[in-house]
Amino acid sequence: MEDFIIQDCTLLSRTSNVPPAINLRELRDRIATCRQDVLYHHFCETPLVPCFDNPDYRNDFAVWALLQVGDRVLAERLGIINPYLYTDLEKLREQVLEILDERLSEVHFVPSCLHGSEFFFSEAVTVVFDTGLRVTSPPELPEAIGRMTNGSIYYHFLESRRREPVGVDDFSAWLACFPGHEDWCQSLQSVDFSFFTLSELRDELVRTLQTGGAS
């Protein structure tokens, strides 16, 4: 069996060339044409962006709809989207546009935000590096996770779902190579990561492995 290679990553946000949106119509039109990196950033990379909130919703569009536009219906519909269920970002874009079009057809005027609260589209560059640390056997994993940075947790538990094998976190994928650890895999896969900050998620993963049972 191969060792688990602990990677780490850091993220740096950058502006996109997409103009800010002040209302839902503009949001819809910008999302229709923005680069996939922009979409990915606002849906998936939010846990790594410095912020002061642990918001109700994990994608920036839902948060903006709730806090700046005051459209709770739209926020709820956008907020439930799990971006990791979409292997193709174009499918995710289609789903978001479908929701926005539906909402625009329901309202009597185009919901807008105040000047100064526009939605700013951004994207990010992620730098990934090998920490040099290795986990050689499953019993070592909980302690190793407990020592990981937020970047490592993001890379191995969230970002990993977009890599092969798609939809699976790196820890589960590695544990699957060791017979007798099906319970751990199942426990990890049942963690609803949406409502955790990365440091909370690290603690939750450790707790899950410590209580989730393994042979």
Add this chain to the structure above:
Amino acid sequence: MTKLLSTYEGLVSTTVISQLRQLGLRLAGKKVVHVNSTREGGGVAEILEWMVPLMQDVGLDVQWEVIEGNADFFDVTKKFHNGLQGFPVTINSREWQTYRGLNEENAVRLRPILEDADLVVIHDPQPAALLGLCPNRKGKWIWRAHIDVSRPARAVWQGLKPFVSGYDASIFSMCQFAQPLPHPQFLIPPSIDPLSQKNMDLAPEEIAAVRHQYNLDPKKPLLVQISRFDRFKDPLGVIAAYQLVRKVQPVQLVLAGGGATDDPEGQKVLEEVLEAANGDPDIHVLLLPSDAHRTINALQRLADIVIQKSTREGFGLTVTEGLWKGKPVIGGDTGGIRLQLINYHTGFLVNTPEGAAHRIRFLLHHKGLRNKMGVKAREFVRENFLHTRQLREYLTLFHILNSQQEASTIYI
């Protein structure tokens, strides 16, 4: 005092420190030069004072150079500063020549260092023209804009843009502050130093001494706004809010700031504040010297609620400092305060004295929630707004530029 990364252990986790060392290890020996316009005083010098030694500590070969200017040059760059922040100023051709000329003089001295560097970070507009004066540069050049240039005086931006367009990248504090440029524009919010005099833990005796020094009543809830006496900080609005609260319950207010004596506008605002206070013994207007960091620290720690009721603000680091002291903050709904204050989580955004008064009363009433919000606020600052995060983002940027890759994920 030069601080090393190890001094932050205990305030941030060891994994944060080891991540920074890993990032530094892969840049070890890279020659980095920071250039700004002053060694002492001002926000940029404060940043470089900590950033340079920490970058050296993680293995980079870092130098800090300061351009030399004269009164005419700094008059022009002061106009840049005001113009870039949206004030209508005119810069004539002689002044542009002064700007170019001083940069040319500095380039004679700095050219060998800058052309040899792997990474050059030019801070703010003053030294921005150096790029075009170093034709044999081998490294990557970054322009760091510390100010909000989102709505600049058009003529000033049109004049400055040719000097900054040629950089390999620029950095802005928030996407709201940026301007379109023909290179990648990265976003690095500011941060606070948890070990500085303004933010470090203080002994209870020292805090009590400040309470005693300024005659603050330990039995009355305390509201504190720390900021210079400036209309955009709305000190009169804070007094109006205090007066609305006082009708319902006893409360005391500290308005503390400095720098008004040599600023005619500031002096005028201070006089208006004193007039509005009208001798109320529970309003404490404190004109503090510029180095009264520990006093400010103690006042924020004494506060039940920190206020920053600005009507216009940059990032608003005084809000971050208040949150770091574990206090919920009531702030004006503007600029970077909007990013920091999330209603019911870290504080409240308000638009009027009435709104501020309502939220003050709400927080004074809900002591449990106030304490809970304070704990949460401090943890958000710990995770995201200490110097260690800003250092990590600079190192990440250096890796991005060093990699020569255009991809959104870079493996190093």
